[in-house]
Amino acid sequence: MAEAVKALTIARRRGMTIRVAGESGEGVITAGEMLTWALARAGLWVTTFRTYPAEIKGGPCMFQVRFDRKPLDSPTGPADVLIAFNDEAIALHQHAVRPGGVILYDRHDDGSEPAGLRPDVTARAVPFGKVALESLQNRLAKNMVALGATYAAMDLPLDSAKEFVARRFGSKGESVVSVNVRALELGYELAREQLAGLGRLAELSEEDDTTAGASDGATGRMVISGNQALSIGAIAGGCRYYAGYPITPASDILEFMAAQLPAFGGVTVQTEDEMAALASALGASFGGVPSMTATSGPGLSLMVELIGLGVMSELPVVIVDVQRAGPSTGMPTKTEQGDLNLAVYGGHGDAPRIVVAPVSVADCLDVGRRAFQLAGRYQTPVIVLSELVLAQRTESLPVPRGADLVLDVEWGGADADGKANGRLDGYYPRYVDAGDGVSMRPLPGDPAGLHVITGLEHDEYGHPNYEPEMHRRMSDKRRRKLEALQREVEANPGTWVERFGREGARIGLLGWGATYGAAKEAAELAEQLGIAVRGLWIKMLSPLPTRTVEAFVRDLDVVIVPEVNASGQLARYLEANGIRGNIVSMVKYEGLPFSADEILARIVEVAKGS
Amino acid sequence: MSMVKTSALPRLQDGVAMTPADYKGIKPIWCPGCGDYGILNALIQVLTRNQVDPARLAIVSGIGCSGRFPAFVKSYGFHGVHGRVLPVATGLKLARPDLTVVAVGGDGDGLAIGMGHLPHAIRRNVDITYLLFDNHIYGLTKGQPSPTTEVGHKTHASPYGVSEYPINPLAMALVAGATFVARGFSSHTRHLADLIEAALAHRGFSFVQIMTPCVTFYDTYKQWKQQAWELGEDHDPSDFQAALRLATEAEGMPIGIFYRVERPTLMDRLVAGAKDAARLQSGTRYDREADARQIDALLQRYR
Numbered sequence: 001m002a003e004a005v006k007a008l009t010i011a012r013r014r015g016m017t018i019r020v021a022g023e024s025g026e027g028v029i030t031a032g033e034m035l036t037w038a039l040a041r042a043g044l045w046v047t048t049f050r051t052y053p054a055e056i057k058g059g060p061c062m063f064q065v066r067f068d069r070k071p072l073d074s075p076t077g078p079a080d081v082l083i084a085f086n087d088e089a090i091a092l093h094q095h096a097v098r099p100g101g102v103i104l105y106d107r108h109d110d111g112s113e114p115a116g117l118r119p120d121v122t123a124r125a126v127p128f129g130k131v132a133l134e135s136l137q138n139r140l141a142k143n144m145v146a147l148g149a150t151y152a153a154m155d156l157p158l159d160s161a162k163e164f165v166a167r168r169f170g171s172k173g174e175s176v177v178s179v180n181v182r183a184l185e186l187g188y189e190l191a192r193e194q195l196a197g198l199g200r201l202a203e204l205s206e207e208d209d210t211t212a213g214a215s216d217g218a219t220g221r222m223v224i225s226g227n228q229a230l231s232i233g234a235i236a237g238g239c240r241y242y243a244g245y246p247i248t249p250a251s252d253i254l255e256f257m258a259a260q261l262p263a264f265g266g267v268t269v270q271t272e273d274e275m276a277a278l279a280s281a282l283g284a285s286f287g288g289v290p291s292m293t294a295t296s297g298p299g300l301s302l303m304v305e306l307i308g309l310g311v312m313s314e315l316p317v318v319i320v321d322v323q324r325a326g327p328s329t330g331m332p333t334k335t336e337q338g339d340l341n342l343a344v345y346g347g348h349g350d351a352p353r354i355v356v357a358p359v360s361v362a363d364c365l366d367v368g369r370r371a372f373q374l375a376g377r378y379q380t381p382v383i384v385l386s387e388l389v390l391a392q393r394t395e396s397l398p399v400p401r402g403a404d405l406v407l408d409v410e411w412g413g414a415d416a417d418g419k420a421n422g423r424l425d426g427y428y429p430r431y432v433d434a435g436d437g438v439s440m441r442p443l444p445g446d447p448a449g450l451h452v453i454t455g456l457e458h459d460e461y462g463h464p465n466y467e468p469e470m471h472r473r474m475s476d477k478r479r480r481k482l483e484a485l486q487r488e489v490e491a492n493p494g495t496w497v498e499r500f501g502r503e504g505a506r507i508g509l510l511g512w513g514a515t516y517g518a519a520k521e522a523a524e525l526a527e528q529l530g531i532a533v534r535g536l537w538i539k540m541l542s543p544l545p546t547r548t549v550e551a552f553v554r555d556l557d558v559v560i561v562p563e564v565n566a567s568g569q570l571a572r573y574l575e576a577n578g579i580r581g582n583i584v585s586m587v588k589y590e591g592l593p594f595s596a597d598e599i600l601a602r603i604v605e606v607a608k609g610s
Numbered sequence: 611m612s613m614v615k616t617s618a619l620p621r622l623q624d625g626v627a628m629t630p631a632d633y634k635g636i637k638p639i640w641c642p643g644c645g646d647y648g649i650l651n652a653l654i655q656v657l658t659r660n661q662v663d664p665a666r667l668a669i670v671s672g673i674g675c676s677g678r679f680p681a682f683v684k685s686y687g688f689h690g691v692h693g694r695v696l697p698v699a700t701g702l703k704l705a706r707p708d709l710t711v712v713a714v715g716g717d718g719d720g721l722a723i724g725m726g727h728l729p730h731a732i733r734r735n736v737d738i739t740y741l742l743f744d745n746h747i748y749g750l751t752k753g754q755p756s757p758t759t760e761v762g763h764k765t766h767a768s769p770y771g772v773s774e775y776p777i778n779p780l781a782m783a784l785v786a787g788a789t790f791v792a793r794g795f796s797s798h799t800r801h802l803a804d805l806i807e808a809a810l811a812h813r814g815f816s817f818v819q820i821m822t823p824c825v826t827f828y829d830t831y832k833q834w835k836q837q838a839w840e841l842g843e844d845h846d847p848s849d850f851q852a853a854l855r856l857a858t859e860a861e862g863m864p865i866g867i868f869y870r871v872e873r874p875t876l877m878d879r880l881v882a883g884a885k886d887a888a889r890l891q892s893g894t895r896y897d898r899e900a901d902a903r904q905i906d907a908l909l910q911r912y913r
Contacts, residue, residue: 232909235901235908236901240705243697262889263885263889264889265892266890267890269701269734272726272730276727277697280698283700283702283705285701286668286688286698287668287702288705291701291705308691309690309691313688399910399913400909402904402906403898405905406901406905426684444709445666446665449686450665454689455690463636464681
């Protein structure tokens with residue numbers, strides 16, 4: 001049955017998907033990035049997915065580009081075209097080509113065929129490497145030859161590819177640019193003879209309203225990754241201090257901040273470890289400067305003691321965890337949604353904190369900004385759970401206006417005037433509960449605001465206090481801040497959940513993070529098969545908008561919860577939060593994201609059973 | 611006096627006068643006779659002498675008997691977790707260059723659990739002062755050996771005597787590249803106050819090891835009083851090799867400024883190195899219009 005669903009998915013799958021595969025070092029990623037950029041430049045909506053080895057050189061990697069005239073939610077799923085730079089790439093990736101799809105591979109110099117080619121695809125041997133070697137004396141240029149051929153097959157103008165080459169290789173000198181441009185042209189010419197009969201490869205949707213306002217191509221779109229979007233969002237949200245320790249797949253946030261923050265009057269420090277990163281971010285935050293650190297699971301494990309300190313001392317800070325497969329060092333270059341438990345519960349004692357999770361590249365920009373609002377307003381650490389596939393996914397998006405992105409900054413500095421009257425030895429009562437658990441927070445420099453903060457249990461003045469009543473009161477205070485946030489979110493659920501699908505459907509999809517795209521596409525495909533599905537993606541995981549989730553689950557016969565982890569962390573978390581219903585946990589733990597057809601298969605199964 | 615660039619201490623407005631009593635926070639809870647009282651008094655002497663604005667002074671601490679120190683001085687304070695004093699102080703100073711930031715911590719906090727941070731704080735040369743309260747023992751947890759406890763010393767946790775060799779904090783700070791290295795003794799309060807004053811005025815990372823006996827778990831008063839001797843004019847604090855020899859070979863327990871050199875701070879280098887550091891230099895963190903323009907320019911790169 002899974003095969004039947006797959007066939008249906010493919011028949012109805014929108015847009016076009018090209019997968020480039022080869023050995024790391026063969027220019028796979030460059031080719032993929034170029035294709036992405038050129039397609040976006042041509043006015044199409046593009047989304048991408050890549051896998052690569054943990055080694056610097058060698059090992060198989062691939063870059064998949066999916067595009068259409070309408071926006072796409074998910075880059076995963078079967079490819080229409082596979083461009084294979086070597087025989088191993090064919091062996092590893094031909095399973096991902098749809099029946100009737102095309103494989104373009106580098107022709108063997110002796111003219112022999114690769115072993116085990118699938119019979120249900122059109123395979124064309126094109127002498128990418130040979131042309132590169134003979135015409136340019138450089139076999140490494142074969143990726144450009146292959147790209148040139150692909151452009152020809154898709155009827156894409158070669159100008160955009162040449163422009164990309166100039167941008168990417170311009171700093172390496174004119175000769176590098178000209179060799180690559182020549183390679184593109186050779187591939188373009190080659191395609192006329194070699195790919196004749198394939199026709200135009202791209203069959204795309206008709207343009208419609210969804211593209212309105214964004215179809216102005218070159219001027220209105222950008223191609224950006226999840227990590228880039230998150231970084232820009234953070235700066236727009238007010239981030240002016242960044243500290244981080246290098247770790248895959250979060251290092252490019254550190255690199256981005258190091259390059260960009262000074263122009264905004266901000267500072268970036270690469271620290272000696274993740275504990276120092278978060279500790280220094282808390283120091284900056286105490287000084288009134290919005291601060292952030294980004295890491296992956298192993299780093300978040302190390303940061304746990306400082307998360308507790310942030311909660312106890314009530315300091316705002318933003319912690320980004322770009323999740324990768326764990327436990328321990330795990331699989332640094334493979335994706336997983338495995339850190340939900342750690343993010344929500346990690347640490348000793350009761351340490352309520354805010355946990356949010358973007359669902360798409362566009363959402364990375366938005367959640368990156370709003371995380372700072374949350375942290376500042378509730379004076380507590382905010383953990384942003386991103387994922388490797390989201391962080392590295394490049395996508396075409398309409399370019400927002402900077403003026404619409406920049407948020408007001410609220411990061412302490414409350415007017416302490418008069419509050420220090422009735423002071424204890426001249427200290428400011430930093431932890432007086434204003435009702436919703438949040439206190440005024442004067443900043444160093446304010447003569448009326450002197451206070452000491454501490455990781456010890458303390459009284460309203462921040463002075464250590466272990467009285468039974470005090471621990472109860474302060475524990476309640478810290479929890480009440482999150483209850484206030486929870487009420488706010490329940491009152492405006494649209495701010496922290498995404499919904500899709502059909503009202504009144506009896507089958508539901510419930511999840512978090514980057515599974516959103518594949519799930520939404522699965523729901524759309526199910527609809528075309530006559531199965532009504534609706535979905536709810538939770539973007540705020542702590543505090544959980546329990547009533548919103550309950551209301552969603554209540555009206556459904558069955559709720560499928562797809563997650564990229566082994567234990568079904570969200571499904572268990574829902575149960576722990578008293579969400580009752582016919583919840584079916586669906587887990588995948590292979591280091592790879594879901595594709596729509598996998599989720600659709602489960603929907604069809606469930607629909608037949610009910 | 612040499613023409614050394616110094617960090618000016620934030621002074622109170624004219625017309626406001628603070629006495630030593632005004633600089634006192636809540637009542638300290640150390641054991642009677644603890645050396646830490648001497649350090650507290652020395653710091654308060656310095657603050658009073660310079661009429662330091664308490665609102666622009668921030669004291670950061672870790673865990674241990676020294677951890678409560680920030681609450682005992684009238685200023686802003688951050689009593690953090692064990693071993694992370696220097697990263698917290700670094701973040702605070704980089705975010706708020708206008709503040710005078712003093713980090714305090716014990717030999718356990720700074721040389722055991724927090725040792726990984728010390729050489730990095732040193733090589734960053736952030737403009738903060740680190741007072742290492744060294745009593746050669748874990749006092750707050752009741753007497754376990756620390757990284758500076760002598761070999762053979764018996765405690766409940768080392769019933770057959772300490773087997774590890776002690777760390778030499780001054781030599782370590784010197785070879786890590788510290789720009790200000792000194793040792794004081796809590797019993798020589800006036801001398802210590804002068805050291806702390808010089809450390810605060812030093813522009814860059816200043817490291818002061820302060821010998822402070824624990825009367826309850828490892829009483830070294832008598833021994834250190836006999837061993838301590840103040841460095842004189844014959845020591846040249848700009849001579850690195852002399853400082854290193856002093857730290858490793860000297861008889862007894864020399865106290866004073868071992869080494870002092872002027873070098874750009876981390877902030878100096880960040881400002882000098884960045885492509886567009888005008889706002890970093892002027893401290894302009896927010897400017898809605900400029901921010902929006904800058905973000906527009908960033909987004910342009912992805913077109």
